[in-house]
Amino acid sequence: MMVSTDPMHQFKIGKLFDLNIAGYDVSFTTSALWMVIGVLLLIGVLALATSKMATVPGRMQSLGEIWYGFIAGIVKDVNHAPGKPFIPLVFSLFSFIFIANIIGMFPYFFTTTSHIAVTGFMAIFTISLVVVVGLIKKGFGFFKIFVPSGVPVVLLFIVTPIEIISFLSRPISLGMRLFANMLGGHVALKVFAGFVPSLAVALGGLGMLMGGLLVMPLIVGVTALEFLVAFLQAYVFAMLTCVYLNDALGEAH
């Protein structure tokens, strides 16, 4: 495989085979391949974790229980009892994003969450879910979230548009945050890594020494940071999903 020094090259989606459904081009791409691999990995780990359920858990079962407890804990803290039906959804969202981000940490693997089409759709789906659940649970009363109680009527003319704008900006910030974090981190890694051969080419042996001594530790550090970001962004997405769901489930604020 030809190694490209172009930092954006890694985000290019390649077509593996053509597929057309109802006139739409839904070809199986590298992005689709890594989504399938990610989901298969998750299902494999979960299948291992739940293969032998015992009162005294083994290693894999403990992993599954900690994993579940982590997500259930977030949902319980933010949404309390009414959030319980959404635990599988938040669990799936977190796991899907987390495995995509972690897969992205391996060279030559494609980061599905580095494309706005994926993260943006996830964000729109989440916010749509909030609106649908809110309308089902509270009916027209759901729109009270735009009209904060206890605010003077005059101020409502200012506050309500702000609330509506902040609500509408949620899917944008939610999708953009994840996409930008993954993209930016990978670009930074690639650019820093590109310094090493660049220095070597420009300055010869001295450049190699500088690249090895100064740039490599930096790359190692940034890589470690990127692993943290991979987890953190999945956590933030899951957390914000719960917080937004609270508008639909919780008491009017």
Add this chain to the structure above:
Amino acid sequence: MATETAGHAAEGGRFPPFDQIATTGVSQVFWLIVTFAVLYVAVAFVFLPKIRKAMEDRDGAIKSDVAKAAALSAKADESVKQFEAQIAAARANARDTASKAKAEADAKTAAETAKVEAELNARLASAEARISDTRAKAMTNVAAVAEDAAAAITERLTGVKPAAASVKKAVASVMGS
């Protein structure tokens, strides 16, 4: 320059996340929905219920074990109480038996003492009776000897043999009995 731009356009341009939306956006969203739906179904209907059940089973097992332990502990306490009650009863019983035995022994001792005392008293009384009897007998003998002696002395001094009655009288007056 022109060929480079064309090449980039063919590969997806300079910024794939935006440039490739038109060509691959639908495909990305389609495969996202397919894979995420598979994951969600597996998670919601297979894996999470299993994990939840295992955790609930553990909670139940712990709770029932704790309840069982509490019941056993209560039973043990009950046994201890019973045991203590039995010990107390046995102790009271022993004390009773001991005091009864002591009372019996005391009574027996008292009875024996009384019997022995009575016997001794009886023997003492009979001994005293014998002594006084002997003394009385000895006294009568003394009177007879004194009469004889008085009659003999009187006869030797006066030459006259006194009458037995007067001697007896005189001796009796001297002896004062």
